[in-house]
Amino acid sequence: MTATIISAAASPYDRRKEVEEFENTKLGVKGLVDSGIHRVPTIFHHPPDSLPESDPEEDPIPVIDLSGPESEVVDRVQAAAAKFGFFQVVNHGVPVSLLDRLVKAVRGFHELPAPEKTAHYRRDVSAGASFFSNVDLFVSKAASWRDTLQIRLGPTLADLDAIPSICREEVIEWDKEVKQLGERLLALLCQGLGVHANRLKEMSCSEGRVMVGHYYPYCPEPEKTVGIACHTDPGLVTVLLQDQVGGLQVKHDGKWVNVKSIHGALVINIGDLLQITSNDQYTSVEHRVVANSHREPRVSVGVFFNPSLRDNLYGPLPELVSAEKPAVYRQFTYSDYITRFFKKELDGKSLPNYYRLQNE
Numbered sequence: 001m002t003a004t005i006i007s008a009a010a011s012p013y014d015r016r017k018e019v020e021e022f023e024n025t026k027l028g029v030k031g032l033v034d035s036g037i038h039r040v041p042t043i044f045h046h047p048p049d050s051l052p053e054s055d056p057e058e059d060p061i062p063v064i065d066l067s068g069p070e071s072e073v074v075d076r077v078q079a080a081a082a083k084f085g086f087f088q089v090v091n092h093g094v095p096v097s098l099l100d101r102l103v104k105a106v107r108g109f110h111e112l113p114a115p116e117k118t119a120h121y122r123r124d125v126s127a128g129a130s131f132f133s134n135v136d137l138f139v140s141k142a143a144s145w146r147d148t149l150q151i152r153l154g155p156t157l158a159d160l161d162a163i164p165s166i167c168r169e170e171v172i173e174w175d176k177e178v179k180q181l182g183e184r185l186l187a188l189l190c191q192g193l194g195v196h197a198n199r200l201k202e203m204s205c206s207e208g209r210v211m212v213g214h215y216y217p218y219c220p221e222p223e224k225t226v227g228i229a230c231h232t233d234p235g236l237v238t239v240l241l242q243d244q245v246g247g248l249q250v251k252h253d254g255k256w257v258n259v260k261s262i263h264g265a266l267v268i269n270i271g272d273l274l275q276i277t278s279n280d281q282y283t284s285v286e287h288r289v290v291a292n293s294h295r296e297p298r299v300s301v302g303v304f305f306n307p308s309l310r311d312n313l314y315g316p317l318p319e320l321v322s323a324e325k326p327a328v329y330r331q332f333t334y335s336d337y338i339t340r341f342f343k344k345e346l347d348g349k350s351l352p353n354y355y356r357l358q359n360e
C-alpha cells in the first residue's frame with residue numbers, strides 16, 4: 001500500500017504521455033470501455049465548473065414542418081435562427097428509413113472488431129475519411145467521452161476505398177439527400193435575411209460538406225467528463241441526426257436546455273460563419289453533449305456546411321450592411337478562418353470574436 005503511494009508521488013501525472021498512450025491504442029474511448037475500466041482516466045476529467053449540473057427539463061427549441069406553406073416556413077426558420085440558433089425539422093424530404101440505416105451503419109463501424117477499426121485510425125484527413133477520438137485531443141485541456149468517424153462528402157466525396165465498407169452505401173445516399181436539404185435550408189435562411197435565395201449557394205456554401213459519425217460509449221463516471229465540450233460550429237449550418245439516447249444541450253437565455261430526440265427529425269444549427277455573414281441577424285449558439293450514462297451507446301451524425309472557395313473573402317453580406325446596421329465583422333478568407341479554427345481547442349465563441357470590429 002505504502003509502496004503504491006510512494007511510486008505515485010515519485011511519478012507525477014504526465015498528461016502528454018497518457019494522451020499519447022491513449023492515441024496509440026487506436027481504439028478510442030470505446031476501446032477503454034471494452035477493456036473493462038470502471039473509472040474515467042484523468043485525461044478525460046473536466047474542471048467541475050465546466051461540467052453539466054442537474055439535467056435541464058424543458059425543450060423550447062422550435063420544431064418546423066418543412067412541408068408547410070413556404071412563407072410560413074421562411075418566417076419560422078428566420079425566427080428560430082435569430083432567437084435560438086437551433087431548430088428541428090420534420091417532413092424534410094430525407095427518407096426516415098435512410099436515417100435509421102445511417103445510424104445503424106455508423107454504429108456498425110464503431111462496433112467493428114478491433115483490427116478492422118484500427119486500420120481506419122488516423123489524424124491525416126487527406127484521403128477524406130478517418131477514424132479518431134477527439135478532434136482536438138492534442139490541444140484541449142481535457143478529452144471528451146466520444147469517438148468519431150469523419151468523412152468528407154464535398155466538394156468531392158472521400159476516396160471510396162477510404163470509406164469503411166460497412167457504411168459506404170448509406171454515406172453515399174445520405175450525401176445526396178443532405179446536400180439537397182442543406183441547399184433548401186440555405187435558401188430559406190437567405191430569404192429570412194431578405195437576400196436572394198441563391199446568395200449563399202453562389203458563394204459555394206453548400207459545397208464543402210464534412211460528415212462526422214460520433215459514437216458516445218457508456219461512461220462509468222458521467223459526472224467527471226462530457227461527451228462533447230461546449231462549443232459552436234465553425235461553418236454555416238449543421239444538419240444533425242441524433243438517435244434516441246439524447247444528451248444534446250443548447251445554451252438559451254444563459255441556461256442549458258435539452259434538445260429532445262424526435263425520431264425522424266433532424267436538428268439544424270447556425271454556425272459561426274453564418275452568424276458573421278448575416279451580420280449578427282442569426283446566432284451561432286453554444287452547445288454540448290453530456291457524457292452518456294445509459295448502457296446503450298449514443299450515435300449521432302452531423303454534416304457541416306462550409307464554403308469550398310477558400311481564397312474568396314467572407315464577412316457580412318454587403319446587402320445587410322447600412323449606416324443603421326454597420327458591419328460587425330471584417331472580411332477574411334476561409335483559409336485564414338479554418339486555420340485559426342484548428343489552432344484553438346473546442347471552446348465558446350472565440351472565432352467570431354476574433355473577426356469582430358470594434359464599432360462602439
Ligand SMILES: CC(C)(COP(=O)(O)OP(=O)(O)OC[C@H]1O[C@@H](n2cnc3c(N)ncnc32)[C@H](O)[C@@H]1OP(=O)(O)O)[C@@H](O)C(=O)NCCC(=O)NCCSC(=O)/C=C/c1ccc(O)cc1
Binds near residue numbers: 212232235307
Ligand atoms: C470545418 C472543418 C474543420 C473543415 O471543413 P472544410 O473546410 O469543408 O474541409 P476540408 O476537407 O477542405 O479541410 C479544411 C482544412 O481542415 C483540415 N481538417 C479537416 N478536418 C480535420 C481534422 N479532423 N483534424 C485536423 N485537420 C482537419 C484539413 O486537413 C484542411 O487543412 P488544410 O488543407 O491544411 O487547410 C470540418 O472538417 C469540420 O467541421 N470538421 C469537424 C470538426 C468537428 O469535429 N467539429 C465538432 C465540433 S467543433 C470541434 O470539434 C473542434 C475541434 C477542434 C479541432 C482541432 C483543434 O485544434 C481545435 C478544435
Ligand SMILES: O=C(O)CCC(=O)C(=O)O
Binds near residue numbers: 214300
Ligand atoms: O452529437 C451531437 O449531438 C452533437 C455533435 C456536435 O455538436 C458536433 O459534432 O459539432
Ligand SMILES: [Fe+2]
Binds near residue numbers: 231232233238287
Ligand atoms: Fe457542434
